Amino acid sequence: MLEEQEVDQQKIVEKKLxxxxxxxxxxxxxxxxxxxxxxxxxxxxxxxxxxxxDCLPGLPGPLIKWFLKTxxxxxxxxxxxxxxxxxxxxxxxxxxxDKKGAVYPxxxxxxxxxxxxSLRSSGGDFGVGVKFFKGEVEGxxxxxxGEDGFGWDPVFVPDGEDRTFAQMSRxxxxxxxxxxxxxxxxxxxxSSN
Numbered sequence: 001m002l003e004e005q006e007v008d009q010q011k012i013v014e015k016k017l018x019x020x021x022x023x024x025x026x027x028x029x030x031x032x033x034x035x036x037x038x039x040x041x042x043x044x045x046x047x048x049x050x051x052x053x054d055c056l057p058g059l060p061g062p063l064i065k066w067f068l069k070t071x072x073x074x075x076x077x078x079x080x081x082x083x084x085x086x087x088x089x090x091x092x093x094x095x096x097x098d099k100k101g102a103v104y105p106x107x108x109x110x111x112x113x114x115x116x117x118s119l120r121s122s123g124g125d126f127g128v129g130v131k132f133f134k135g136e137v138e139g140x141x142x143x144x145x146g147e148d149g150f151g152w153d154p155v156f157v158p159d160g161e162d163r164t165f166a167q168m169s170r171x172x173x174x175x176x177x178x179x180x181x182x183x184x185x186x187x188x189x190x191s192s193n
Contacts, residue, residue, distance in 0.1 A: 045186065049092040049179065051152045053141065055083035061091075064152060073144045073155045086140040088156060092178040094133040094186050131189065135181030149173065 050061035056079065060067040067076065080086045139158040146154045146166025153165035158176050165173050174180055 044097045045094060047092055047094045047179065047182065049090060051156070052089050052091060053080060053085075054087035054089075055080055055085035068151060073152065076152065077141055077143055077155055080141045086142070088139060088141050090137045090139070090152075090156065090178045092135045092182040094135075094179075094182040096131045096133070096186055096189070131186075133182045133185035133189065135178035135183070135185070137176055137178045137181075 048062055049064075051064040052061055053059065053076070060076075071078075080088070137158050139156050139161070141155050142157050142164060144154045144164075146164045146168075148168075148170075149164075149166035153173075154167075155164065157164050161168075161176070165176075168176075
């Protein structure tokens with residue numbers, strides 16, 4: 001059974017999506033058990049999506065929500081205009097932690113992190129028992145167009161397209177989606193393990 005649940009991200013200030021996913025696995029465990037320590041009896045799938053501007057290496061990434069809240073979509077466009085670089089990409093990282101906390105070997109399209117890579121906010125070793133799957137969509141930032149979608153959808157045109165995500169139907173967007181790509185990798189992993 002799959003249960004969707006919001007996880008409080010207010011304390012996460014990380015530029016790396018994999019670290020956010022690792023934190024979310026720990027936070028989801030704590031919240032799911034209503035404050036009880038995570039005992040490993042439940043598997044988790046978490047995801048986070050970032051939006052990266054080539055003109056701001058590494059940013060805004062998972063901090064896009066705060067960028068949009070402070071400068072808005074027009075502000076994102078204005079940054080690209082000032083640098084004369086409109087290239088961008090949407091990236092989704094899906095983290096999977098099974099109930100046994102197994103450590104998985106590295107496979108193409110996923111990332112296993114070393115135990116030495118620690119994430120202080122999660123209170124544990126970063127990446128231990130968490131398998132990461134990445135989906136990515138390259139494109140460009142444009143002036144806002146379209147009413148559907150959320151976040152940066154109205155200012156992002158994927159490569160090979162002439163419409164923003166917000167101008168596409170849900171099915172059209174999902175066909176190109178970085179989330180779909182990441183979750184397809186997870187599905188393939190789960191069906192082979």
